[in-house]
Amino acid sequence: MELDPLTIVLEIVNFLVLIWLLKRFLFKPVQAAIARRQQDLEQAQQDAQQKAKDATDRQQQLQSKIDDWEQEKIRQQQQLQEQLSRQREQAMDKVRQEAEDEKKRLQTILQQDQAALMEKTQQQAQQGAIQLTQQLLNRLAGTDLDQALLNMFADDINQLPDTERDKLATALRKQKSVLITSARPLPDAQTQQLQNILQSVLGQNITLETKVDEQLISGVRLTIGPMVLHANLADELEFFKAELHHAI
Template sequence: MEIDWLTVSAQIVNFLVLVWLLKRFLYKPIIDAMDRRQKGIADNINEAKDRDHKAQLTMQDYENKIAALEQDKTKLMQEAEAAAQEKRLALEEAARKDVQQQKELWQKHLHQEQKNYLDDLSKTTVKAIQDTGRRVFSDLSDSSLETQIITVFLKRLHDLDDDLLKHLKASTSDFHIVSAFELEAPMKQKITQAIHKNINDSANVNYIVSSDLLCGISLDTGGYQVGWNIDEYLKEFDQRLLKSLNYNSDYESKTND
């Protein structure tokens, strides 16, 4: 059997033409479409990845903001608690000061009332002592209370200690005799003579009546003083009475507390 090379060649050419035609009009469009589809899929995947990345960033941003808000909330609550604590302490301090002021005011008022009471009591006591003394001295002897006071005063002038006597003799000031009652002329003369004899024979002696002196008499010169006064005994009486009042006041305060 003989081969028809012309027919074979024609068939080969026809096959090559068919392959080219298929490649040109069938395979290439399909491959291009597949490439475009693959590229589109890849683009979609990349876009999805981008969206996912952006979503992750957005979520992280939200989480950071939420964490910041939580921190701010905690900080604000701490600041609010600190402010409230500070306000509470300030109110407590103000209340404590107010209570202390009220207590001091009450104590001051109490002390003033005690002082007024003691002053009134002192005046009443002095008057009672004067009246009683006059009656006692009148009953026991013919001497008055004033005479007995002068007698005690003259004895003190005679029995001065050396240091005080030295200062009195060195004084260049007038000698002031202050009494709670008016002295009669003989009494003044007797006192002046005692001063000239015991202290200074050239001293100038003045006589003054003072209601501030409680039933007594004193010598004042150059800042030094010699005398006798019921007030000396009343001061001790006042101190004892005040101590008793303070004790009773403290006891009542503790009882009320």
């Protein structure tokens, strides 16, 4: 356990050399490797941060696009709803108009049907009344009624205005004869009565021609040229029928 100065000195030299060697060949390369690793880590960290930033930016862009799409969707939904609402309103208006038109058309048809039915009913009632009247008059027809009608004719012709008498007289002068149509053969007395009445009213001698027409029911029809004087039930019924038809 003796101290050897040479060993001490050489050990000091050895150690100093060892420090230099390790620093030169071990520590500096290790430090450089650590620096490289640190640099790689920082680079990787920067890359990761950059990627994270890019991802965040991308996410924001996508979110912005999604928001835009969402707003566009809402806007288009609103437009579509408005358009649908307008179309529905238009369709409803059209349907209402068509329903109204159809209603009017049906009302018109109904009114026409009602009018036709009413007219038909009236015509039927009219025909019934006329037939009933005709049946009744057929049963009442006879010589007495012929005489009554003849008397009524005498009264009426006596009350004719002068202008009408002149027309009859003129027609008689051209024709020279009067056609008397009766429902049945006139008795001589009635024929004579008629001749007297006409001569008295018209102031001329006249020739009577007689004709039987059972359709007249009762009374006579006097034909003087183009003029016809009615004093029978058949013509009265026709007048009555025409009046009814005109009234309807």
